[in-house]
Amino acid sequence: MSARPAVAVTGLGLVSPLGIGIEATWSGLLAGVSRAATDGLLQGLPVDFCCAVPGFDADDLLGRRLAWRLEPYAQMALVAAREAVADAGLDPASWEGSRVAVVLGTGGTSTRHFDKQFKNFAAERHDRVSPLFIPRCLTNLTAGEISSDLRAFGPSLSVSTACASGATAIGLGRDLLLSGSCDIAVVGGAESARARVTSVGFSRMGALSTRVSAPAEASRPFDSDRDGFVLGEGAGIFVLERADDAQARSARVHGHIAGFGASADGHHFTTPDPEGRGTELATRSALADAGMTAADIGHINAHGTATVIGDAAEAAMLGRVFTHAPPVTATKSLMGHALGASAALEAAFTLLALTHQRVPVIANLDRVDDTAGELDLVMEKPRDVVAEAALSTSFGFGGQNAALVLTAA
Template sequence: MPENGPASITGIGLVTPAGIGRSSNWATVCSGRSTTTPLDILADAPVGFASTVPSTFDIDRFTGRHLSRQYDRSTQFALVAAQAALNDAELTPTVRSDARIAVVIGTAFGGIHTFEDNHTRFHTTGPTAVTTRFLPKGLVNMVSGILSIELRATGPNLVTSTACASGATALGVGLDLLRADSADIVIAGGTDASVTPLLVAGFHKLRALSRSQHRLRQASRPFDRDHDGFVLAEGAGILTLERGSDAAQRGARTYAKLAGYGATADAHHITAPHPEGRGAKEAIHAACRDAGIAPGDIEHVNAHATSTPTGDSIEAAVLAEMTPNAVVTSTKGVTGHTMGAAGAIEAAYTALALSSQTIPPVAHLEQPCAAARALDLVTGAPRTGTFETALSNSFGFGGHNAVLAFTRT
């Protein structure tokens, strides 16, 4: 039966620069430890550092199958994270066989590694060098398509692409599918494998990347006075969503409830946010209204804050006005900016914050920028307390805004 209330988050799968798996991710994020490092593949790029998934990631080892040649790196991340989210939810094969399982995955760049590889093959050797798997690996829809095949999920199968809001948008769509009774279980989240020389060059041209070579390990410093751009990163975050009644009936552990979703457009500029945060404010209002919470009652915010001066300052001003009682963090100080995966990864961290009653610090924050001084920012060490409500913000190029509202129970 349809339920218009929140969805229970019963499983979390993470493959990020902070680690592979929920536990290692949470430990790294709470420690505030940097994941930024120089990379040989970026030796000729205008910025030579990024945050990447640990070198221990090997889909063939994780799955026991030879999948590395079949699937793009972004799909590999998503598949491992999705399987972890299902296992974490303890959804038995019997339960899964009887359920309508939807897959909704957000991505900004899809199979960018596959496209770049085949472009090089074409221009160096000729059309015969293009691989047979080029399109099945590279097309943007294939990440969710492949997950549905591998997970035997025959429900709605969708991809959302709203730039850096893609993962959050996917979770919002997943919530809507449960409420509309279009699925019983939703595997939703985001993935991107965006650390490539071409993308680094492109973001550098936009003056979006940090150039702090002399402070490389602290280059990602959200809300800090000395922030100068984001650190490009990669990864995947996948959540298992269920109706609350279904989760309760099978005695599932619930990390938190996804209670509301708000999506808006700035309709302002191709890369810059609205200077007054108009779209961000409206998305916060919409998410809170959907969840039945007043913005002023929000107790925690995982901010989008990427470490760009303009974006951080506008979001800080919005939060100071809209959620003045919230304890604020940005976990991108640890992970870097995972692009289309960011909204889902940070949704997972927000759920874990509510579940553990612990909020991770903003890594590398020494002196807040002027607009952030009005915020109650977590610095130095994690903060414990009693938190019942939270938001996770995601904003992307093109003016895409997606805000997710969570409750502890």
Template structure:
């Protein structure tokens, strides 16, 4: 497909409030994990930073789900970074989220349970529907083009970027604001992830808990936040003299069609998505100079992904997972990590694998443990989600 310009980036993550703060912490390898008491139990989490409600406006703050609040903060930064004047009819809004507006649902349901139907807010339904984030962002930005919510679990953000690329390629819009947002540090979700054995139990040392690719990894650390990117056709960006962080060359997706929780052991689904993304980008595997891996820190998932990448990329480009710092942002992971990949390409500096003390013996990859200067012609950003969803993006320097 024709390359698309990434002209705006906005990040609101456990690593920092804003793109600069997040990037700096990722490069320093400073984990954001903390020990939290949730419904009387201890869990490791990577919470989003606090922020003043006035940044959203008091009325909007009250009416938005927590994930929608994060989405607004990231999107506003991305649009400002792009120097973008939103065209009301030619700007699309696409949101990737794994769970949707669950904090609003939980809050309104608790009101119904404890105070009765007459006390339920008239905003209960519109604020808790899965489309609420995209709808409210379109309203806030005045964007009247396509507005869509994408759900492929932990691959949602990357899938939303792929859909945005298709809309731009088809001429359905001139620019797209793409956001991944998630806020599921809830008793229900933490208990559910714990029951399937997905969470790290390194409670005595939170900072060391999220350790992708490490031999001592024992699960992921759940996180919340948002990442936003502004995509434009290259000619549109050039016509308005926009600065370009990086280019999106292609995308690919697949399904393991295997299991609701476990990835397919042979990595076939990841390989299929990578091949599709490379074909869409019009490049070969040998052109890839860096991979931002999905690797969350689960024993099986990291091994499956690493072994698939080793087979696909025998020239051994550097591979890193930034989740050692940010934790696992679920549906927001794809946009946050695509943004970090774009920043890595733009700065010529690859982020390290944090907490990688001893690589797992069944993983044979080039895994930097410190920021590494590098000039990559192209990079992959890999995302995978529960149910077997895989989404891969190909990015290149501006």
């Protein structure tokens, strides 16, 4: 398999528990402190904490009328999309909108909105069910809102591959560019898991950490005392262009999407293949797509959810593929698990690590579990690196796997 052309990342927009905007997010990453905290929205539940976006005022950022119409994750997606386009030095008022595509990944619709409307329905208060109930619950509507806001009239697509959704959207956007279907692709992921029914649902599955007395210590990927993940929220948006087009307009380039790989475990609807065969296929496909070998990768941002089975399976796969043991981080330890947004956010973090040649620390990693093998896990403080290429891995329910190879500018 020969390498396909890389595409340039000319814009980034980030909304996460680590901060709003590129600079705030990078500062949050370097601080190395988990943002998990008790949340009044989850009061009284078995797991009452999460990682929320700090200081997110949708009325101020979007205007009250627009903010009222949108679900929280859609608000975050739109704020991040606007930042990404501005960061790319592009103006939707003057671009050729028919040549601009939007691809957004999300794992599911807003359970917060579902919860409220179904309570009205169950109580036979049909007149209290919102007329926006259906539009606000459709997964494609957020991509549509971004297309409308940015005057992007090319393909407008939504993808849902669980926690790999953001990476899948980035890969699909790259395909659209390379096929000539568009000249600019606004891509990424958005989701908010900050909802009562979501917390209860994952808690009943045994997927969440139960450290209610010490939330900031709860997310601990690859640690021997890990007991599950922490819910998060956010949005990560990329502006992609063909490298030649970016060069022609003298655009500032953050880096490149050099390779994308996807696969299915075909194993179980929620539990990953313990041998990591599907994740290995996605990883090796991304390397082949980039025309690289494992030895070319200088840093890895692991999926690292802090579940016992998931971390062990991923560690086994990474150990087999990357025998030279590049530095590995797991940024869900800092921002929690934003489900469909996580892959896009982590791809952005990986790109920022390449830009700054510095890898964020894995928070709460006190005792490395035996299943981590010989992985070179970044502990205690961020680590300076010399790396031209890095990998971001993302895996989800349904055995959905995605991997991205990113390269420095």
